[in-house]
């Protein structure tokens with residue numbers, strides 16, 4: 303079995319032909335859809351979907367005119383005009399400023415250096431609760447020269463260790479080397495600003511290229527078997543067309559593509575399992591590798607030019623009368639005493655006692671679908687509820703898991719999402735797509751669905767993620783149509799611990815882009831979000847793809863607060 307990772311010449315010829323066809327079709331579509339697209343785009347852009355990095359309307363208009371290579375044109379399902387339009391809007395929404403041309407050949411010394419960069423608290427005054435704090439960040443290169451273009455990925459947090467309080471900042475890229483981080487001031491007392499450079503703009507440009515061009519950087523495999531004969535072949539969502547015969551495992555209902563090379567001696571039906579094959583190495587040059595150095599330019603703190611501390615006063619009547627309404631920030635909540643307090647009219651309950659959770663979940667079925675970050679929710683509930691019995695003990699991390707409390711009529715289920723999944727071998731029979739699973743649910747007020755889909759999609763072009771979410775969204779809409787009381791909770795992506803290799807396959811930059819797409823695609827539906835992104839950024843614990851238990855508890859409490867809202871409107875602990 304030949305494993306060919308590099309695409310053949312023929313394949314690129316094919317891409318060229320498809321590209322020109324694509325261009326022609328696009329022109330035709332453009333003529334008919336231009337008007338509606340324009341309205342759509344403008345409204346989508348002004349909605350401040352992610353609030354982390356803002357888009358520049360005129361620049362995204364320009365970006366729109368760059369034609370993209372469609373992902374895997376010979377294998378993917380064609381999109382309807384509406385789907386294509388939505389995809390374009392979403393791609394515009396996540397358009398990221400690229401370093402000026404020529405910067406591919408920069409020396410490391412000309413790229414962003416967090417150690418030389420500084421932040422400054424602007425409009426210093428007497429702050430009070432409800433004000434907005436603005437921090438200006440000037441990025442500099444390794445020789446201390448100010449950067450002149452944007453595109454760096456920064457994260458910002460305001461926190462008070464003594465109150466175990468924290469809130470995520472909203473970062474605005476002025477595209478000239480200067481950034482603003484804005485924070486809502488939500489508690490009284492002294493507070494400290496943290497700004498971290500996750501990646502330089504030059505590094506993000508590398509990640510962007512990897513995402514669009516090197517979707518082979520994680521590969522998968524399957525074992526085919528019959529009697530004593532076994533063969534292992536390479537599988538993926540997209541395989542080069544002119545290598546060897548393929549087995550087509552495209553899902554009939556969702557149309558989600560999946561292919562393996564056909565085994566030499568066995569038929570395609572003999573596929574036993576699915577597993578991660580491995581990571582493709584040597585995907586960046588030696589020069590590019592310099593942009594991904596732990597402790598040097600990945601997740602390194604930027605220092606304050608003078609103070610990083612402010613003192614926030616209680617809101618006096620006088621201060622309230624002087625206040626002008628600040629720019630609305632997309633802050634979804636903050637921590638106080640390590641407890642998440644959501645903003646925006648949702649009242650949070652903290653379920654400290656198992657009986658309170660049992661009471662909330664009485665007579666309910668909770669279906670959890672997604673990656674290992676959703677499995678954490680199952681594991682958390684399983685560990686705290688005394689009357690819960692796990693009836694299917696599948697030791698494999700892939701599950702599926704089921705737990706029941708027959709005394710209180712509670713059912714919990716967890717199942718991984720369909721491929722791509724990077725995981726230990728999983729039986730073919732257990733590979734299920736979330737959309738199909740949702741179609742199998744009756745739903746109703748006693749049914750809860752929790753979803754978390756992101757981490758396994760970061761090595762693919764974002765179109766793949768959009769398409770997967772689209773299939774899931776259709777199923778959610780069908781579910782809510784037939785059973786309107788169903789509670790649907792969506793967990794967003796979160797930042798994680800990064801070093802060089804993790805960055806190339808799983809960077810926060812990929813996750814942040816997914817976060818924006820996810821929120822935009824489910825906006826307006828009767829679904830609820832658990833903002834894992836901000837819950838991890840705001841917390842004092844180090845970033846981890848699997849957030850620590852203290853954060854998971856807050857996430858599950860958030861879900862339970864949606865299921866069993868506190869009708870008194872107070873924050874409460876049970």
Ligand SMILES: *[C@@H]1O[C@H](CO)[C@@H](O)[C@H](O)[C@H]1NC(C)=O
Nearest residue numbers: 328329332333336337366367
């Ligand atoms: C699409 O159509 C509009 C108006 O008909 C035109 O202004 C625009 O240049 C077209 N875009 C492309 C990429 O052809």
Ligand SMILES: *[C@@H]1O[C@H](CO)[C@@H](O)[C@H](O)[C@H]1NC(C)=O
Nearest residue numbers: 358359360361362475476477
């Ligand atoms: C957006 O980008 C355009 C072109 O680069 C620039 O002229 C304009 O000033 C920018 N606007 C804002 C609000 O940054």
Ligand SMILES: *[C@@H]1O[C@H](CO)[C@@H](O)[C@H](O)[C@H]1NC(C)=O
Nearest residue numbers: 425426427428429615621624
């Ligand atoms: C800040 O508060 C101090 C003490 O209450 C007061 O003297 C000072 O004038 C205030 N400054 C501003 C800019 O309001």
Ligand SMILES: *[C@@H]1O[C@H](CO)[C@@H](O)[C@H](O)[C@H]1NC(C)=O
Nearest residue numbers: 376377550551552553554557
């Ligand atoms: C794979 O199967 C799907 C659905 O059965 C079909 O639409 C698609 O065209 C097939 N792919 C190839 C390359 O034949």
Ligand SMILES: *[C@@H]1O[C@H](CO)[C@@H](O)[C@H](O)[C@H]1NC(C)=O
Nearest residue numbers: 661662663664665666710711
């Ligand atoms: C749960 O269902 C049982 C049987 O239908 C019912 O008697 C009980 O009141 C329900 N409990 C709650 C909290 O809904």
